Amino acid sequence: MSFDPSREDYQRLALRFVNQLDGTDPLKAAREFATFGRRFAQDRDSLPQTDEDRAFHLVSLAATIIDYDLPFSRGGTSQDLLKRGRNLLNEAVSLDPYCYDAIRMLRAADIPSFDLYYDFLDETADEVGAHCQEQRDLMLATHEGDRAVLASKIAMYPYLRWLGMQASKAVICGRNRQAIRICNRLLELDPTDIADARFTAAIAYAKLEDEGGLDALARRTRQVSIERARGPEDAWMQLARMAIRFKQYRMNDAKRQLQQLCDTYPYAAATIFLQHELPDGVFYRLAVPPYSEDELIVACSEATVLFQEGRARCGHGSLGTWLAERAKELAPKEDIDALVAREDSELNGDSGEGR
């Protein structure tokens, strides 16, 4: 599911627009609403909005630039994109001093150490929570029916993102119990787990080699996503299970789990062979379709903390080395050749920029 900044921007303005139509003649309201999509796309300023809405719009633009465009750019273009992103975020904060998404994203760039960024998220989390809960209560009081539900949910999103980011940074900092604690808090706040906290928790349980904890997480969150309820387990859960088996030296079981992962995701063996570490999303974990090639790429990137642990001569880490060897056996040779060729051309700067 994750958070799609553009969609959230749309939902915010749509809610406000619809609210404003209350009390008008239904036919007129329907006619008016028919214009919303066009106005949102082409004439945004003509729509009713607050400074908070404007600030979030800037955040959504910055998120697109930083999380989706920047990783595919190079050299001077990267610098330009970063600068544009930063300007948008600064403007967002000046419009809405409580725009915690923008505050969080700005600090991510300013604080050079993992620990200090984690500390910042930790120290500010309660303040963000209090603000978002206040907003949520306001939304519940000023909206009705389904709209109240949606508006109050959206009001909490910045807090969910804050905690979600804190949990994923906790894993990177080697604080896995803290990560699990934060993920549990997220699952309590939002049992539908739009923040996909369970993905981060799965990695943390694997780091702690806690099979019981991982099983309990799987049972607890199995029905969370309708899209996944009938499908195979998600990549994070499968990677975590594989890592635990590997760590227990149940090599055949680990291999079976790897095979299952390859059956679940397209081009999985090639992705696992390459084990790329992407820059983490600054707005949030990239929103990618369930069971897509991209989803596995994101999951593998987050599993770097599992892959690279332990000494191995080739520098991949213990699990990473084993995986690369097994993936090479499993991957169709054309897939790996094609990927390596694509990489080479990207390294030589032949690729286009943008998404």
Added chain:
Amino acid sequence: MDAREELVQRVARRRGERMGLSKSAYAELLLAVRKNPVEFIDNREDATFLALGKLLDKFAADRQGDDLLEDDEFAIERAKRMGKLSIACEKITKACPTCVDARVVQIIASDRDPDVELGMLLDLRDEIAGGPWTSDTTGTGDAWNDVFARPWLRLLARIQFAALDSGRYRICDKAGEDALSLSPTDGVGARRACALSRARLEDEEGLNRLEARFSHRGDSWFALSRVILLYKLGRMTAARRALRGMCSLCDGGAYALLRPILIDTYMPDRPQYAPYSFEEVTLAVHEADPIILDVPDFALWAERQEDIASAGKSFAGEHGLDW
């Protein structure tokens, strides 16, 4: 491992048991064997053990000049030395596969990735588990008192190292627990890798239990594990206190932590040093290396504590070490 002394005890034990000697007669025999153990060797396993001892002495002597070598020269010398030892061990273990120490040394000297080494060690463990000398038959409650059980305990300890180095902390802890249940006084030092594993697994209760089991008689591993654990749990004030504690208890602890020294593979077991000595804390930091790497800002954090950094620096100055 003191191969010479263990050989003496092996040879004397076998002969003494065969002859059914009294305590005082056995003491006499032990003296005689100690003077010239080779003369008393009458079976292939002890002969293999003797040969292994000589190989290990030679290996240790060859290591002496390492400090003077450049990095690439060292790598070449090391590979040569390991290769030679591996081939020699292969020969003697072929003739006598029951010499567990020689088989462990052969596995270490084959110099594979920890992951592969662990697989080989686990295979060896499964092969000999349940056989002679893999339980405590001393009647003293501690298998370390039995010189024939020591190879098994050393194998378990070596499994701990390979598990630690390949990121498998529960296997490390379990092998340590197995060793501790046979040898509660822990002559082989299994508790140390257990302490590191429990820190890595953020298992505070487990580390507390382990410390209590040894009546809180600490050493560099316990001190370092406590710092890492508290840091990982995010209890930073306590972590800082533990760090200061470690650096004041361990001679040169701050230096050892902030400027880790490269230590070559143990052959085959951990050298013994006085608790809290500089040599000991250097080993503890070396063994904790994969765990410290997994906490990317840990070393930075330690260095940011001004008193720790200055303690490290002044230790370096006093001992003519680089800073």
